[in-house]
Amino acid sequence: xxxxxxxxxxxxTNFPFSVKYLMEKGIRCxxxxxxxxxxxxxxxxxxxxxxxxxxxxxxxxxxxxAKSEIKVKSPEKKVDVKPLRPN
Numbered sequence: 001x002x003x004x005x006x007x008x009x010x011x012x013t014n015f016p017f018s019v020k021y022l023m024e025k026g027i028r029c030x031x032x033x034x035x036x037x038x039x040x041x042x043x044x045x046x047x048x049x050x051x052x053x054x055x056x057x058x059x060x061x062x063x064x065x066a067k068s069e070i071k072v073k074s075p076e077k078k079v080d081v082k083p084l085r086p087n
Contacts, residue, residue: 002061004041004054011040017064025049025057 002015011018022028027047044054 002040002058002065004058005039007039008037008043015061015065017068018061021061021064022057 002011002018022043027043040057041054044057049057
């Protein structure tokens with residue numbers, strides 16, 4: 001579960017999609033290689049986001065995480081491939 005107090009390192013490690021999501025929101029330092037310490041809330045506030053925006057980030061990223069879990073858990077579709085017979 002993602003929350004505003006999640007450490008950036010844990011967020012990026014456990015939810016790789018969060019890097020792209022936050023970059024799109026203007027929190028680019030996560031992907032540029034600059035060391036980032038602290039929480040999601042601290043990183044967002046550093047970039048000028050308020051509490052409402054941070055709550056939205058948390059909500060949307062949890063929704064994305066839930067969707068990605070569904071994809072991972074759904075069974076693979078198997079395709080029956082029959083060998084070609086020479087004519």
